[in-house]
Amino acid sequence: MIRALAALAVLSGPAFAQDRPVIVADSYPVAFFAGALAGDAAEVRLAVPEGRDPSSWRPGLSEIVAIQAADLIVLNGSGLSDWTTRAALPRSRTVDTGRGVADDLIATDTITHSHGQEGSHSHEGVATHTWLDLDLAARQAEALAAAMGRALPDAPVAANLDALLADLDALDATGDALVEGAPVPVIASHPRYEYLGRAYGLDIAALDWTAGVAPDAAQLAALEAARAETGARIFIWEAEPPEAARAAVAALGLAQAVIPPLATPPAEGDFLSAFRDGLAELAAALNSLG
Known part of the structure; x- marks a missing residue:
């Protein structure tokens, strides 16, 4: 059983102190997967401030600078955080976990609505919440594990992946x-x-x-x-x-x-x-x- 993340820090200010490698995630599911895979070998941080929706949040300059400084940047992809297509993120340290599930994305109609502070925005193109299909979530976790294995060679990523996949598979069977x-x-x-x-x-x-x-x-x-x-x-x-x-x-x-x-x-x-x-x-x- 995967242990719960003790806490997910939120980025603040132009930089952050780090005693361990820092992984920044654009949304909670991939942050959870990263924490489960890294264990104590890395600090996982959410780019999105508490209470904000990753599909409509836009980072300021200082937040982008902090994200760029991370050892690994993890994206859900699939159109969830559209700011990531405009920010200059370092390719060698950015992993888009949605690329491997691109053939399974669901096309959507355009729906425009509001999310509090962010104002109006539209859901269009493809559905973004890929992790709600736990088979897709597992494939995203596998893609993340491959990148983390390279970034954190001393961390028990492979063993932690086996445990995470077992938990996801059990839940998937319940859904099925x-x-x-x-x-x-x-x-x-x-x-x-x-x-x-x-x-x-x-x-x-x-x-x-x-x-x-x-x-x-x-x-x-x-x-x-x-x-x-x-x-x-x-x-x-x-x-x-x-x-x-x-x-x-x-x-x-x-x-x-x-x-x-x-x-x-x-x-x-x-x-x-x-x-x-x-x-x-x-x-x-x-x-x-x-």
Whole structure:
């Protein structure tokens, strides 16, 4: 079992002191993988400030300088952090873990919406949350391990990779067992779950609700219309909703599950435990349908 990362530091200032090699990651999943692979041999840092979405965050000059100084820069790729296509990152010390899964990316429609401080932006081109298919996540971890093996020759990366892959494979098997037969229609509160749906037998229609905020009457009406159109009986929240919101969705006859998209660190636990909890909630929702 992979131990949880003790803490993920966030970059601040133009540079950082380092007693160990520093790995900077553009998003939480690859940061978690890097920490699991490195163990105590490196310090893993998230480029994205706490509470910010990596798909819409843009680093300032001092943050870019700090990122450039890292011993290894780890990207999810797949269009998640578009600032990485414009910043001058050192090629020899940058690993794009998404390159190996490029043939399995999912094309998406354009959806424009807002994320608080970042303002409006669009989801278009391809779906970015590749790690929600744990088979793709494992392939990204393998690509990262290859780069880390070169950057950290004294670290037990190969052994740690075996342990990480075993954990991911066990969770993947749990997901595979959720649905037998035709995909189950589901509605999600946000367009983040394309890979989860494809991997684990869910036909997901997405709304565009803000995480943690109760839906208004118009949004509930849109949900009711989507339920009627799709035949969905399950609703996925990306974060724990207010109790009134849960009650309103339940009144529409929908079972509910909270599945964090995990682009940022979960409120509790780590990538593996949060994913496991999400699958457990989904299993309970599916079982409640009879």
